[in-house]
Amino acid sequence: xxxxxxxxxxxxxxxxxxxxxxxxxxxxxxxxxxxxxxxxxxxxxxxxxxxxxxxxxxxxxxxxxxxxxxxxxxxxxxxxxxxxxxxxxxxxxxxxxxxxxxxxxxxxxxxxxxxxxxxxxxxxxxxxxxxxxxxxxxxxxxxxxxxxxxxxxxxxxxxxxxxxxxxxxxxxxxxxxxxxxxxxxxxxxxxxxxxxxxxxxxxxxxxxxxxxxxxxxxxxxxxxxxxxxxxxxxxxxxxxxxxxxxxxxxxxxxxxxxxxxxxxxxxxxxxxxxxxxxxxxxxxxxxx
Ligand code: UTP
Numbered sequence: 554x555x556x557x558x559x560x561x562x563x564x565x566x567x568x569x570x571x572x573x574x575x576x577x578x579x580x581x582x583x584x585x586x587x588x589x590x591x592x593x594x595x596x597x598x599x600x601x602x603x604x605x606x607x608x609x610x611x612x613x614x615x616x617x618x619x620x621x622x623x624x625x626x627x628x629x630x631x632x633x634x635x636x637x638x639x640x641x642x643x644x645x646x647x648x649x650x651x652x653x654x655x656x657x658x659x660x661x662x663x664x665x666x667x668x669x670x671x672x673x674x675x676x677x678x679x680x681x682x683x684x685x686x687x688x689x690x691x692x693x694x695x696x697x698x699x700x701x702x703x704x705x706x707x708x709x710x711x712x713x714x715x716x717x718x719x720x721x722x723x724x725x726x727x728x729x730x731x732x733x734x735x736x737x738x739x740x741x742x743x744x745x746x747x748x749x750x751x752x753x754x755x756x757x758x759x760x761x762x763x764x765x766x767x768x769x770x771x772x773x774x775x776x777x778x779x780x781x782x783x784x785x786x787x788x789x790x791x792x793x794x795x796x797x798x799x800x801x802x803x804x805x806x807x808x809x810x811x812x813x814x815x816x817x818x819x820x821x822x823x824x825x826x827x828x829x830x831x832x833x834x835x836x837x838x839x840x841x
Contacts, residue, residue, distance in 0.1 A: 562606055
């Protein structure tokens with residue numbers, strides 16, 4: 554059973570400067586909740602309650618978010634605002650949170666390898682919180698955990714992207730097992746559109762088998778001088794051990810301004826528009 558989920562959150566978030574100069578990209582709110590909380594909620598829905606963060610300098614707000622703030626809680630105790638903390642309180646109760654630091658930023662593969670100390674020798678989930686996913690039926694990670702039970706190998710979530718966008722993604726090709734499943738035979742990191750072997754792009758959800766750590770240790774820096782998870786996955790794929798899954802649901806690339814705004818509008822309409830204006834019922838003047 555998969556219990557652990559790794560959140561690499563050490564990146565600089567340069568596309569969101571200046572907002573991310575002193576604040577982690579993963580703490581940017583989509584309406585009233587930081588991106589990283591959506592990600593943890595998704596992991597918990599999939600049964601992954603041992604949460605590990607690969608953090609970096611300037612990311613301490615993430616640790617504080619997944620901790621109790623006694624002063625604040627005291628301040629709003631007994632007011633209508635208390636319920637606004639219900640979701641995060643529940644996560645804090647249900648999960649354990651562990652942290653390790655990626656001292657120098659050498660890419661996603663390197664961040665995942667840094668997380669080895671939090672994972673050990675078992676299969677685990679990886680969530681890139683700037684990809685915000687809403688699954689149809691079950692959460693995207695829950696859909697993937699189910700597939701891992703069936704195939705017992707690494708699972709990557711994929712989505713068809715416009716051919717002009719392939720240079721932003723790891724791109725896979727594979728043998729089709731069904732409309733939504735492919736046994737991966739090749740993958741390329743961020744190919745130019747004219748070199749992309751398909752338009753099936755890996756998004757920020759993975760289930761990885763622990764042999765990936767030894768592979769990552771031997772993986773030299775690839776594209777952009779970074780250690781790429783795609784290169785390590787390709788090694789697993791050559792042994793027939795990577796399944797690409799066209800997930801059921803919707804994903805927003807909140808690492809871009811456009812995706813971030815789109816996600817904000819979507820979440821406001823879906824979760825907030827109907828009760829706008831009556832969500833907060835202040836009970837005392839001091840706390841309103
Ligand atoms: P991104 O490349 O999307 O994030 O990495 P970034 O580098 O922070 O963003 P930009 O491009 O500068 O705007 C995907 C995820 O992997 C993490 C990031 O924090 C992000 O959540 N990451 C990336 C690491 O933890 N370490 C790395 O070395 C690279």
